[in-house]
Amino acid sequence: MTSKYHPAIKALTPLDFPWPVDDPFLFCAYHQDIYPRANEEFGPDADLSGRNLGSDFIKKDGYRMYHGETVPGFPAHPHCGFETLTIVEEGFVDHTDSLGATARYGKGDFQWLTTGSGILHSEMFPLLNKTELNPLELFQIWLNLPARSKESPAAFNMYWAEKFTHFDIVNSSHLKVFTGQLGHYRASITPPQASYASSEKADLTVAVLTLAKGEQFNLPKAHNLHALRSLYFYMGNSVKIGDVVIDKPMKISLDSSFDQLPIIAIDGEVKLLLLQGVPLYEPIVQHGPFVALTKDRLYEKINEYRRTEFGGWTLPTSAPVHGEITKRFAKRGEETEWPS
Template sequence: MPKILKIRELGFHWETLDPFLFCAYHQDDFPKGNENLGPDPSYLSGRIPGNDFTKKDGFRMYHGQKVPGFPGHPHAGFETITLVEEGFADHSDSLGAKGRFGNGDVQWMTAGKGILHSEMFPLVHQDQKNPLVLFQLWLNLPARSKKVNPHFKMFWNEDIPVEKINDANGNGISVKLIAGKLCNQKAIAPTPDSFAAKEENHVQIWRITMDAHAEWVLPASKANTNKMLFFYSGSQIEADGFTIQEKHSLVLNPTEELLLKNATTKAEFLLLEGMPINEPVVQQGPFVANSRTEMMEVINTYQHSQFGGWPHDVYENVHDKNTGRFAQYANGKIEHPTKKN
C-alpha cells in the first residue's frame, strides 16, 4: 500500500474525511481598527454588506456589517473546534455565555441539540494592523449524541501541550496537540459529550511546524482511521517520492510512517485523524442530522424556539475594546488564561 493515498489542492473550505465534516481556513490582513473594533468605513465601500467573501484590500468582512465575522447564527448536530492562531475572536451565544480568545487559543464547542452563537473578529489594535489566522473544524457527532446539551470549553494557548523535536541536524519540529497524544504529551480533554472524548475514537488534531530543512517521521496510527495532513503554508516538501507544494492536502495510509522533508522555508501543517462514524450525514446549512426526517425536526425546533433566543443586544456582538482574553460560561463562571512565568 502507498503511504500517500491522494493529494488534493486546498480551497476556501478544506475537504475532510469522516468523522470531520470540513475545515474552514481564514487568513485576513485586517487593517487598523476604529473605536467600534471594525475597519475604517473607507474600507467598506465597494463591498456587499453582510455577504463579503471576496478578499479585497487583503481581507473579507464575511457576514459582518461593521465588524468582520459571523453574527448570531444557529448550529445543531455536530461540534466546532476553532483555532485562532493569530488575532482574536469574540464569542457570544444563546446560553448567555461569551468570551474573547486568540493568539493560539482554541474553543471547543459541542452544539448538540442546538445553539445560537456569534464569532466576530474584533480589530482591537488602533495603532497597527490586525492580522487573523483561524481554522474552524466541523466534527460530526454520532446519532446517539446529536441531542446532547450544548457546551463549550476553552483551551488557553498557555495550557495546550506542545511536543518539541529536533532532527539529526538540529532543525526543529513543533507539534501542538489540540486533540490526541504524541510521545509523552496528551491533549486537554474536550467537552464531555464530544466524539473525541472517547479514546477509542482516536481523534487527533495537531498543528505542526517544521523549520527550514527539517526532516521528521510522521508516526503511524491506528488501522481503519481516516488520516489527513494539510500543508497550508511554506514552499514545498518531499514525501513518499512526491514533491508537494504548499496549499495541498494529503490523504494518508494510517498504518504507515511518513518521512517529511521540508524545503528552505518554515512549513505549517494541520493533521486531522479519527475513526469514521459511518452513519448517514444530512447537512443543511448550519445543521447536521442522520436523515431528512430528523433534519426537518431540527429546523422545526429552531423555528419555534430559536434555541433559547438571543440574550445579547445585537447579533454582531463584540466585547469592550480594552477587554483581554476571557470566557464567561452560562453558569456565570468567568475564566482567564493561566499566567505562566
C-alpha cells in the same frame, strides 16, 4: 509537484475554501486575513464600499468581512448535531451564545463547542489595534457527533494556549496536538464526554506541525489503523513527504498504517494541519449548520430553531463585541475564567 506518489500517499487534492474532509469531519475552514488598523467600532478603518457586505468571502485588500457589516466575522447563527473546534493562531474571536456565555480568545487558544441539541452563537473578529495592522489566522473544524450524542446539551469549553502542551520536536520546529495523539505526543486535553473524540477507538487527532527550513519530522502510524488520515499543507513554499515534493496548498490523504513517514521543510518554514479519525459510518443529513441522522429529524430541528432560537437571543445586536479589553476571558453566568 512530482507525479509519482509515495506508497503512503493515497491521493493529493488542491485546497480550496472550505477544505475537503473525510468522515468523521464535516467541514474545515482556514481563515487568514490581514485587517487594517481599527476604527472606533472595532472594524476596519477603511472604505468598505464595493464589498458584498453581509456575505463578503472574496479577499479584497488582504481581508474579508464574511457575514459582518461593521466588524468582520459571523453574527448570530444556529448550529446543532455536531461540534466546532476553533483554533485561533493570531488575532481575536469574540464568542456570544444563547446559553448566556461570552468569551474573547486568541493567541493560540482553542475553543471546543458542542452544539448538540442546538445553540445560537456569534463569532466576531474584533480589531483592537488602532495604529497597526490586525492580522487574523484561525481554523474552524466541524466534527460530527455520534448518534448517541446528537441531542446532548450544548456546551463550550475554552483551552488557553498557556495551559496545553506544545512539543518541541527538533531545533526550531514544534508540534501542537489539540486532541488525540501522534506516537508519544499526546494532547493534554480531555475531550467532552459527548464527543466522538472521547472514544479511544476513534483515534481522533487534530494537530498542527510547524517545521523550520531543512528540518524533518517522522510521522508515526495511527494507533487505530482504520483511521483516515489527512495532512493539509497550507503555509510555506515547499514540503517533501516521503519522496514527493509538494509546492502548492494541498490535502494529502495518507495510509495511516505507514510508520515514520518523513516530512521535510525544503524552502523555508512550512505548516501542516493533521486531521485523523476512524469514520463514524453513520447517516449524515445536513442543511448548512443543521446536522441530523434523517431528513425528518433535520426538518424537526429547523422548525425547533424557528420556534425557540435554541434558547433565544436577548442582546440588541446580532454581532456583539466585548469592548477594548485585550485580556482573553470566558464567562459563564457569574464565573469568569482567565488564561492565567
